[in-house]
Amino acid sequence: MVIKAxxxxxxxxxxGSVASKMSREQFTTMIIDLxxxxxxxxxxxKQEVEAAFTLFVNDGLSFANFSYWWRSSHKFDYFAxxxxxxxxxxxxxxxxxxxxxxxxxxxxxxxxxxxxxxxxSEEDFDKLDVDDNGLLNFKEFSSWLKWF
Numbered sequence: 001m002v003i004k005a006x007x008x009x010x011x012x013x014x015x016g017s018v019a020s021k022m023s024r025e026q027f028t029t030m031i032i033d034l035x036x037x038x039x040x041x042x043x044x045x046k047q048e049v050e051a052a053f054t055l056f057v058n059d060g061l062s063f064a065n066f067s068y069w070w071r072s073s074h075k076f077d078y079f080a081x082x083x084x085x086x087x088x089x090x091x092x093x094x095x096x097x098x099x100x101x102x103x104x105x106x107x108x109x110x111x112x113x114x115x116x117x118x119x120x121s122e123e124d125f126d127k128l129d130v131d132d133n134g135l136l137n138f139k140e141f142s143s144w145l146k147w148f
Contacts, residue, residue: 021060051091052078103135
């Protein structure tokens with residue numbers, strides 16, 4: 001089965017065993033490698049792949065979810081075309097204001113809004129913070145943009 005072979009090739013743990021979840025780094029390597037052979041994603045950039053992974057998965061891609069993604073006719077939509085351009089812009093904005101490029105706190109969110117001359121409040125932030133941990137992950141941040 002091709003899907004399983006691809007997952008096993010790129011989803012290896014440090015000890016050589018197949019990891020229970022494929023990491024963002026492993027997925028990015030896979031897509032970059034595929035881009036050399038798949039015309040739809042030729043020239044895809046690392047940041048686009050990282051952003052797409054973070055938007056949809058964030059903490060790792062299980063084989064079941066990988067298999068579902070692989071079989072989708074839209075699997076490359078966020079790596080090329082208009083969606084890729086929007087994703088690249090969203091990821092750049094997020095990384096600019098996120099703490100250590102991982103999550104965005106209220107202070108960073110308010111600074112971003114101020115820099116962009118957009119009115120906002122702590123209440124706006126709280127609505128986006130779905131997991132109520134006081135930080136916005138990229139998926140929560142993306143819901144504010146309403147681009148996807």
